[in-house]
Amino acid sequence: MTIRNTLALFAAVFICSCSGKSGSENNASDDTSSIKSTIAIGPTNQCFAYQVRKDSAFLNLEIAGQRVSGKLSYAIFEKDRNEGKLSGTMSGDTIFAHYTFASEGTQSVREVVFLKTGQNWVEGFGDVKDSAGVMIFSDRSKLDFKKGLSFKPVECPSAE
Structure with a gap:
């Protein structure tokens, strides 16, 4: 059972890591969108x-x-x-x-x-x-x- 639990844990971690962005990626995306909106507003x-x-x-x-x-x-x-x-x-x-x-x-x-x-x-x-x-x-x-x-x-x- 220990091997099954270990494999299940690795599978769960792998699935979670593939399904979303890390915090730093989300922040980078937010920074880019705020830059774009600033550019659009300027002359x-x-x-x-x-x-x-x-x-x-x-x-x-x-x-x-x-x-x-x-x-x-x-x-x-x-x-x-x-x-x-x-x-x-x-x-x-x-x-x-x-x-x-x-x-x-x-x-x-x-x-x-x-x-x-x-x-x-x-x-x-x-x-x-x-x-x-x-x-x-x-x-x-x-x-x-x-x-x-x-x-x-x-x-x-x-x-x-």
Whole structure:
């Protein structure tokens, strides 16, 4: 009987050890899930590019909740290149932001809008009006995204 009891004890220990995780494995799993949730809550930095023939543009977005900031640059063939910073808000799948940029030696501010379509952001256009030196859309309900620049995801350049 002693051999049977010993074998039964080994079998029970083996079955128990295979059926669950040790305490350290459970803690490691909990640590990983808390890290993932922390990452998801923090701001995301994403880059997008538009390229058609000789025209190009680059969009870098940092999204933290409903706040959006980033950089935007345009290199449109036979037009002055301009680049600057974005600051705005996210409303559903749409970003409304002020784009502060330098072009032709002067600093300007205009409102820009981007609509999320799949993984891309499409820039919208509409009639604008001057409001205290800032060009803003005169009627946001009439914005057109059909002919807008489509920015596709790209890898962000490394910071140097």
